[in-house]
Amino acid sequence: MALLELKNVYKIYGDLHALDDVNLTVDEGEWVAIMGPSGSGKSTLMNIIGCMDKPTRGQVLLDGKDIANESSRGLTDIRRDKIGLIFQQFHLINYLTALENVMVAQYYHSMPDEKEAMEALKRVGLGDRAKHLPSQLSGGEQQRVCVARALINHPELILADEPTGNLDETNEKIVLDLFRQLHDEGTTLIVVTHDAEVGASAQRVITLEYGKVTSSHGDTSFGKAARKDVV
Amino acid sequence: MKRQTMYFRMITASLARRKSRMLVALLAITVGSTILAGLVTVYYDLPRQMGEQFLAYGANMIFVPSADSEGMRSEEIDEAVAQIDADVEGAISYCYESATINDAPIIIAGCNLEETLKTSPYWQINGALPSGDNEILVGLEQAEFFSLDVGDTVSIAYLPPDAVREGEQIIGEVEGKVYQDFTVTGLLDTGSSEEEYFFISDTDMSELIDSDLTYDVTELRVNADADELAASVEKIKQTVPGVSPQLVKRITESQTTVLSKLSALVLLVTIITLALIMICVATTMTAVVTERRREIGLRKALGASDRSIMLEFMGEGLLLGFIGGLVGSFLGFGFALLVSTNVFNSTITFLPALIPVTIVVALAVTALACILPVRNATKVDPALVLKGE
Numbered sequence: 001m002a003l004l005e006l007k008n009v010y011k012i013y014g015d016l017h018a019l020d021d022v023n024l025t026v027d028e029g030e031w032v033a034i035m036g037p038s039g040s041g042k043s044t045l046m047n048i049i050g051c052m053d054k055p056t057r058g059q060v061l062l063d064g065k066d067i068a069n070e071s072s073r074g075l076t077d078i079r080r081d082k083i084g085l086i087f088q089q090f091h092l093i094n095y096l097t098a099l100e101n102v103m104v105a106q107y108y109h110s111m112p113d114e115k116e117a118m119e120a121l122k123r124v125g126l127g128d129r130a131k132h133l134p135s136q137l138s139g140g141e142q143q144r145v146c147v148a149r150a151l152i153n154h155p156e157l158i159l160a161d162e163p164t165g166n167l168d169e170t171n172e173k174i175v176l177d178l179f180r181q182l183h184d185e186g187t188t189l190i191v192v193t194h195d196a197e198v199g200a201s202a203q204r205v206i207t208l209e210y211g212k213v214t215s216s217h218g219d220t221s222f223g224k225a226a227r228k229d230v231v
Numbered sequence: 232m233k234r235q236t237m238y239f240r241m242i243t244a245s246l247a248r249r250k251s252r253m254l255v256a257l258l259a260i261t262v263g264s265t266i267l268a269g270l271v272t273v274y275y276d277l278p279r280q281m282g283e284q285f286l287a288y289g290a291n292m293i294f295v296p297s298a299d300s301e302g303m304r305s306e307e308i309d310e311a312v313a314q315i316d317a318d319v320e321g322a323i324s325y326c327y328e329s330a331t332i333n334d335a336p337i338i339i340a341g342c343n344l345e346e347t348l349k350t351s352p353y354w355q356i357n358g359a360l361p362s363g364d365n366e367i368l369v370g371l372e373q374a375e376f377f378s379l380d381v382g383d384t385v386s387i388a389y390l391p392p393d394a395v396r397e398g399e400q401i402i403g404e405v406e407g408k409v410y411q412d413f414t415v416t417g418l419l420d421t422g423s424s425e426e427e428y429f430f431i432s433d434t435d436m437s438e439l440i441d442s443d444l445t446y447d448v449t450e451l452r453v454n455a456d457a458d459e460l461a462a463s464v465e466k467i468k469q470t471v472p473g474v475s476p477q478l479v480k481r482i483t484e485s486q487t488t489v490l491s492k493l494s495a496l497v498l499l500v501t502i503i504t505l506a507l508i509m510i511c512v513a514t515t516m517t518a519v520v521t522e523r524r525r526e527i528g529l530r531k532a533l534g535a536s537d538r539s540i541m542l543e544f545m546g547e548g549l550l551l552g553f554i555g556g557l558v559g560s561f562l563g564f565g566f567a568l569l570v571s572t573n574v575f576n577s578t579i580t581f582l583p584a585l586i587p588v589t590i591v592v593a594l595a596v597t598a599l600a601c602i603l604p605v606r607n608a609t610k611v612d613p614a615l616v617l618k619g620e
Contacts, residue, residue: 108535
């Protein structure tokens with residue numbers, strides 16, 4: 001079943017077509033990588049899927065609901081309830097500890113639960129770094145806090161923008177292993193990346209060029225199978 | 232964990248771990264609250280302080296006998312004083328009698344000399360006030376006229392009014408004339424009409440005229456503003472018929488004028504201070520919002536509503552306002568004490584009610600200053616601030 005469906009999506013800035021008639025379907029439990037050169041429209045697509053921007057035209061169906069015409073408040077609600085975001089720059093709040101950073105996502109979603117947040121940090125291997133501020137963590141550790149924050153509210157979709165872009169090889173591997181675990185558990189992942197290795201880890205790679213989907217490679221049935229295994 | 236607990240954890244962490252930026256805003260609020268609390272304390276204490284200052288200028292109320300009375304008895308004066316609804320710093324009654332020294336006419340004033348300095352603190356006495364029997368204080372003009380100095384003895388002749396028959400010469404030896412020697416203890420230098428008189432104690436005056444005293448004038452120093460004085464005057468007029476109270480307008484009007492000017496000055500400085508705090512807090516909060524655009528974008532990306540963002544930033548501002556107001560209310564008292572000690576040379580009363588008032592004003596000013604920056608915070612577009620390098 002499709003979790004996300006984009007139908008004839010355009011994003012136009014003046015004469016520039018950042019997205020030009022994009023059609024895309026992502027099934028529940030699928031791991032999709034979106035690749036493409038700079039300026040191909042990856043970030044624009046990511047913002048629209050992540051409910052941080054709206055298309056100029058077209059339909060964006062998330063869980064069957066068209067989010068293209070949602071109000072700003074409606075988009076905030078969808079983002080909070082259904083999507084977990086991971087950023088290249090980590091974007092942790094620098095005056096909050098790792099644990100508090102995870103709890104912030106709980107705070108906006110429902111109810112902060114220190115125990116649950118600690119479990120999420122342990123899951124990404126940072127149980128002993130919970131009380132550390134971001135400045136006291138390495139880049140890889142910060143990204144793992146970011147992953148813990150993204151998964152704490154059990155989102156239907158995890159959206160990662162260049163998640164390994166600022167990481168060394170070791171930490172890239174740790175993050176990809178975490179993604180594999182999430183995928184194995186049936187979490188839907190969309191990863192925007194330049195990195196061929198990250199792209200290769202996904203089930204399907206979608207390539208964007210000049211705002212258009214130019215190719216889509218991979219085994220789309222794998223996601224469904226993986227989800228069935230978990231269920 | 233409750234949401235409120237997390238809310239306080241976030242705003243306190245923001246203040247505690249981002250000290251340098253927030254310290255500027257906190258300092259602005261604390262300094263502003265200190266000046267505000269200090270000025271309000273001074274403002275409330277100003278009438279009393281001014282009253283004490285104007286004490287140096289002498290009496291601000293006098294009693295004279297009413298039109299149908301020849302003099303005021305002590306009991307009448309006491310009754311009139313009791314009608315005054317304010318602190319009476321001093322009240323001194325004078326009984327004036329004509330007398331002669333070597334047949335030259337003089338005026339003697341009988342009064343409670345020890346009390347005189349309370350209503351007439353500007354008196355300069357060369358020597359000392361009379362403290363024993365038959366001692367006299369001589370006005371400087373009279374001392375020069377009669378060539379008197381401290382330690383001299385002067386013989387005063389008093390002719391009772393009932394001993395004088397119509398058309399009779401009172402100069403020289405006259406039947407009924409009483410003589411009394413007095414020792415000069417001090418010379419009185421005031422630069423005004425008091426220098427024309429001789430001052431002796433009530434008791435000596437009573438013995439000299441051989442009668443109970445009735446007073447011609449009572450000078451009072453009342454620590455009250457013009458309205459309160461006027462109300463007391465009305466009350467005395469209605470309740471004590473033998474006494475006619477009057478205000479010394481030269482003093483009361485000057486006091487009112489100075490008080491109103493000082494009050495206006497305090498009010499102006501207070502308004503300017505509040506405006507300055509507001510500008511400083513608004514500037515700091517604007518800088519804070521600009522500096523934290525990414526954080527705001529992230530919070531919005533995580534699902535924070537505009538209301539949540541507003542509550543968080545406003546919460547930080549109000550927490551600063553509360554701390555600044557609380558600290559400022561105490562420092563303000565110290566500031567008021569300093570002003571009072573240096574300017575008015577007296578202490579000042581602490582007003583406990585000023586603590587909550589200062590905190591509320593600091594909160595209100597901070598909230599007002601935060602409105603615009605906080606509104607700007609809600610306008611941050613997460614897609615714009617979170618993208619790219």
